[in-house]
Structures are given as C-alpha cells and as structure tokens.
Amino acid sequence: MQLFKETHFDFLRNKWPFIIASLVLTVAGVGSLIVKGGPRYGIDFRGGALMYVKFRGAPPISKIRSALQSKISGNISVYELTDTHEAVIGTELKEERELDAARNIMRQTLEATFGQGGGKLDFNNATAEDLVARLRDPLLRAGIGLSDQQLQSLARAMLDFKNTPPRSGLIDSFDQLSSVPGVTAGVISVLKQECYVAPFSVRKIDVVGPKVGADLRRQAILATLYALGGMLVYIAFRFEWVYGVAAVLAVFHDTIITVGMFSIFNKEIDLTVVAALLTLVGYSMNDTIVVFDRIRENLKILRRESFPSLINKSINQTLSRTILTSGLTFLAVLSLFLFGGSVLHGFSFALVVGIIIGTYSSIFIASPILEFWQNFMEGRKRMAAVAVASGRGPRGR
C-alpha cells in the first residue's frame, strides 16, 4: 500500500496563506498573553493548593465553591473534569506558613458539607490506620477476634478493593465489600455501625509554596531555553548555522502558538503541560531535521536546481514519511487522550495539538526561512555584482 507515490506540490509558492495564518495565531496568542499579564500558571508554578475530588454523581460545583468561599480567602477555582465525576478545586497560597492550614481547611470543609456527622468514620476517605484504630474494639465486642496483623491486612484489603477501578475510591454501601476475602456479615455490620460512606473521595492534593513555585517556573524556562540553544548549535555544526536558526525558530513558533492557545482558552500551564511542550519541541525538531537532511542531500546531487525548487522537491520526497509518521504518532497520542484517564488528559491534549502544529511548521515555517535567507544572500550578491558592474561600466564605455 502506498499513499503518495511521487508528489509535486509547490509548497513554497503556496506558503503565504500559511505564514499569514501562523502570524495571526502567534499575534493572537502573544496578544492574549500580554492582555492577561503572562501565561496562566497552574499551582505548580504559582503556589497554591489543588485538590481532585471524585463524587458519586456529577460534582456539585457551586455548592463546593460557596462552602469553601466562607472558609478561605482569595481566589477559589472549582471546575469539573469531563465524564469522570471529578471536581478540581484550586486555592491560592500566598505564604508557606498557610501550607498546612490550606490542606486541612479544604478537607474539613468537604467533610462538613458532604459528610455525615455523628462521630462515624468516613470509609471512603479513611486510611488503613484510621480504620484499624476505629474497628479494633468494636470488632472484639462483636465477638470477632483478630490479631493486630490480621486486622491490618483486613483493613488494607477492604481499602484496596475500594481503590481499584471501577470503584476508583468510592463505594456506595458496605455490602459491596462482601466479595473481599475475610469480610464476613459480622464485619460488615460492625462497619455499618462505626463508619459511613461519604459521597466523595479525595484523590489527589497538591500544595505548593510560592517559593518552590517560582523556582520550578524559572528552572523549567531556563532548561528549555538552554536545550533549544544546544540544538541550535548542534544543527549549525552539522548543517549550516541558518539551518539551526530556522529549525529553532520553527520550534519556537510551535511553542509560542501552543502556549498562546492555552492562554486564549484560559487553560492552566502546570508541570505536566511543560512535559508535553518538551515532547512537542522534540517532535517538531525531529520533523524539521528530516526535511533539512533531505535538502542537504539534494544540494549535493541536484546542483543545477534552483534553491526553491530543490526545497520543494525535498519536502515532496519526504512527504509520505511525514504524513505516515505524524499519522502514527497521532494515533498513539490520540489513544492516550481518549483512554489515558484524567491525570494524562491535559498532557495528551497538548500533544494532540502539538503534533499537528509541529508537522506543519517544518514545511511552512522552517523551509521558507531557508528560502528567505537564500534570496537575501543572493540579493546581496547580486547587489554587489551590480555595484561592481556599474563601477566598471564607465571605463568599459
């Protein structure tokens, strides 16, 4: 099977609409960044508390917000993750001192709002230790004698059952536990008497102090810039320096547009997104080098060819590879996006967008830069030649 046998698209002649589109996207992204005063950093880079809470049904976003607003000062963001019934709650953190408090307040507020008072233990948010401490005496009273070790492993088995998908942290009633080895009717009745199941389960809490946030931000940006510089130097060494500049500009273009998109759609940039951006940089760079490599090779064989037509030929020769590789990588990333779960969601989204832009930029950004440079150099040469010719002119006459 073959999709493209031999193509002869004139990419360079049709470059302007694409370059203009790129410029528009870049300007829109940068404009949005300027208007909003920089990218919208996640708590990783800004400092703050972030909590993922899974609910039994659709999370009551407004109820969560109003409950927290009375307890915590500053901005509170609450939004729902699509189709996993998870709420993401974010609060600000101005100082390291508030770090311990922020976490506790968030948990307690959730418990007070959605839990059930009466001194019972919430099974859905308990640790194995809590459970052991809570159940030891009541089990004894109920005539179920277990050694400490047996009790520990029983508690752990029940929690493991609760935590494995499809329950993913939430059980609806204690009767569900009957399939866990060691859980008898007696144990369940003790559980019912001592514990209750809240309609939510805290899945993840990140609390980052502002100092660490600023450090992470600085280091991520520096590392990326150094990496770009390193690639520029290597490509300049292997090809010519203008190739290095063109490749890095193309990659920079991809990053700026992606970051701009995040700003326009008001999405937060956190550490996972940075990992995705790094992947995008690697991918786009790979794509560009493949095309450049072909140009370099053709420069040796096709000496007669004009530079633009040589670039066109190189892009066409590598086109089937480009389409196939992008398509296959896209498939892998798409699978991650569709089936990878909430943790990988933002990450795979950035990649899905990134692969499209990365492929496109090697053809319509990196290659035209080479052409512009060539034209510019030839223009200068011609100017020099004209100057020489006109200088000679009078004498010849």
Next chain:
Amino acid sequence: MHKSLRWKVILIVTVLLVCVYGIIGLPRSTSELVANLKKNIHLGLDLRGGSHLILQVQVQDAVKAEAQQTIERLKEELRKAGIDYSAMDRNDPQSIEEADSIQINIHGIPAEKSSDFRRIIADRFPVWILTPVNSTDYRMNMRPSELAALKADTVERCIRTIENRINGLGLSEPVIQQHGRADAEYEILVQLPGVDDPARVKQVMQTAALLEIAEVKGGPYSSPEQAMAQHGGVLPLNTRLVKMAPGHGEGDTWYLVSRIPVITGRDLRNARPGRDEFQKWETNFTLTQDAAARFSRFTEANIGNSLAVILDNQIRSVARIQSKIGDSGRITGLANEQEASDLALVLRAGSLPAGIKTLEERTVGPSLGADSIHQGIRAGVIGLIAVVSVMLIYYKRSGVNATVALLLNAIILMAALSYFGAVLTLPGIAGVILTIGMAVDSNVLIFERIREELRAGKSVVAAIDAGFKKAFLTIIDTHVTTIVSCAFLFMFGTGPVKGFAVTLVIGLIANVFTAVFVSRVIFDLELSSKKQVATLSI
C-alpha cells in the same frame, strides 16, 4: 547463514534475554511474574500514589544556637581569665537569607585587657573573626567557610534525624534526600509511597523533640506579668519562664525554671510508650549511665524541690522530688497510644538541629494511582495495536520488521529503567511516547527510502542497502539533536523535567540499535534464505 549474520543474531537474542530478565526475572508462576514486574519497574508517586514533600531546613536556627553556645563558652573563658565585660549578646536572624549575618557583640572589655582578650578569641574561638568596634567594644562574625560547613552539617543532621524517625514509623521504601543546590537551598525531599495522608508523618518529622528536665525555681503563675511582678520586675539569674503545655487545667500556667537543664534529650538511652497507674498513656525513657549518675546525684541533693519535664519549650509535667531518682523518667498526659509511641520514636531518633518548614506537599491517593496505572496500560496497549496494525497494513511483510523493532525498543527501555533503578513518572511516559514516535519515524524513514530506491530501478539488495545507508544519516542527526537537548534538560531541569530527559535518552539509544541494526538483520536474514530475490514486500 553468513557468519557475521549469525553473530548479529546471537547478539540480538542475548540483548533480548538480558532485558527480559531485567524486567520479569525468572518467574515460576503468574503471581511471581506480577510480583517481579512490580519490584523491577519502579513507578513514581504520581502513578502509584503516595506523598511527596519538600522541606526546608531553617539553618538560621542552628547558626543562632552555635552563637548562643559560643557566648556561654566565652563568658566562662573570660571568667577564668579574670577579664571583665559589661554585656554580651547576639543578633537574631529570622530567615535563611539572614543566617549569614550572625554576630556576637561584646561590650565593655577593659582596654588594658584587650590583648589577653584577643588571644583568647584567637586560641579558643578560631571559627570567629574578631573586629574591634571601639576601644572597649567588639563584634564577632563567623568565618564564611565555617558558616557554610555548619549549614551543610545542619542539613545533613536533619536528614539523618528525619530518616531515623520515618524508619521508626515502619513505612515502606521511603526516600529522604537532599534536594536542590546543597549550598544555597537547604531543602530535603521526602517521598513516601503509599502514604495518602501525610499529616501524622509530618507531625513526627517536624517535632523538634527537644527534651529538657530542669529544676523549677518558682510558680505556678497565671501569666508572665504575674511572675515578673513577684520577682520585682527582673527574673532571677539563669532562669527563664516556660509555659505549661495546653490541656493541663484551665488557662495558661507558667513556671520559672533553671536555664541550665539537668538532663537533655542527648542523655536518653531509650524511650518507649507505656501506661501509668491510671491506664493513661505516657512515654517512658531511660538515661545513659553518665546521665543517670548525674541525675541521681542531683535528685538526692534536691529532695523536696520540683522538676519540670520540658518538651519543645513547653512544660509537660511538674513533679516534686520525693526521693533519689535513678536512670528513668516519664512524660505523662498523652492523649492516646499513637501520641505516646510517636513521642517515644522522636525521642529515640534525637532532636532536630533546626526547624523544618514545608515548602511543597503533593499527595496522590491510592485510587487515583490505581486508575492511572490501569488507564495508562490500556491506552498504551490500544495505541500500540493501532500503530502496529497500520504499519502491517501499509508495509505488509516489512511491517513485521518495524513491529519487532518497536517491541524490542520498548523492552530495552523498560529493562534499562529497571537496571538503572530509575523511576517511571508521568513526564517519563511523555519521554516514552516521544521515543515511540521517533522509533516509528526511523522505520518509516528507512522503508520510504527503500521504496524510493526500488522505484528508481535498483535491485532489492541494493535498494535495502542504499535505503538503510541514506536513512542512517538522518536518523543520527535527529537522534543526536534530541539527545543534546536532553543533556541540557537533565543538567538544568528539576525532577519531572529530568525524568522526561532520562527515559527519552535511553529510548533513543535503544532505538538506534533496534531500528537500524535489528531491522537490518531481519531483512538480511530474509534475503539470505532465498537464492534469488526479485520482489520485496514493503
């Protein structure tokens, strides 16, 4: 089979076996296979659940303590040498940044004793630099090299103490290590797999656990003001006011205690939880031989006086000395067994030389971890199947080469992570995805090149040869460029960025081996088995 080809096959099979062994060991049953897999592939906390903490050591505490100790020693030396002084104090740096500004001020040294004074400082306190302020006053600053050593030592002692305490809690596979730049950041990274509520661990880690037993000189008082009033506005020499820990009766209670404790935490030999005669929880401790001798001498001489047990500058209990006390003591009034055993633990582990502040705390609950692994595997398998089927449809027989190369790449990558003991995190998976993308790309590059050569009318053997040769240059350039960028990411990046770089570099190196070498060997094997090769399934 050609001889060199045979060696190549042997090499590939060996690599494969070594890698498979690295991942699953030698399992005898399915359960053993799963256990080995879990043991060899270390998943990061973001994937399997657990707590990740970054703590900052408040090194200024240790610097201040050192200055305070120096002041006490200097007073003693001056007394012995018969040199008078009017006052001696130190400044009070509040943050890590200010720690270097530590300074001791000495006032009123008689001018005629100045040379003696200087000699004492030079001989006995080489850590400090003495600078005269005027004819009778001096200041002392710590030498920068000594300051740096003191701060580094403080961080190290904190790490050791925290390690002792966490090990005492019996958690599995905790990681406690220096984080960030050693000379400027004083940070400690603590990773606790499987811990989804770090509150207790934090409590245990952050307790200073500074135990003192000191003689009570007066009290109780309801407020510091009352205490001052009873002593005419000035506290007696070498005493201080300490508050009673909350939970003992109503309101605040203060006692006046001796500044110099009889016993400190360093004198403990052991500590363990227990119950008193009313079945209330308490922590019992025993003293070292030296301390026990000192303690029994002291108690014998002070029968009828009171002693206070002070923990982290709060009085836990006050008791009258009824008789000579030997080598043991207890801290009473604890809420439950956990508090009693935690206190015993921190006392055994020793006190922290400086305060600890939490800078970052990330907790991934076990349910999210389980979900991530489950979904990650599913997404990976689906993605792989999709990629492999497209390759097989598009390149037919040659697609098998690519598939073998791809799978071998994944196996080598996993094995390398296992052998290096590297941890697979979410950003690491990003690196794996880019690796897969580039591995697919290498195969596609080669195959497209071979097709081109075939179209140009070359024979199968020549086309394969030319295809590999020409694609090789491109593959080297793309891979080296990415490895260069990874080197920078590794050098300048933080944890997650580093994880990305590590998996990517391993994957790329494996890829050069599988896509270029292994795939070529498979082609050669196929060709060598036939006499005449007219067509190639590509």
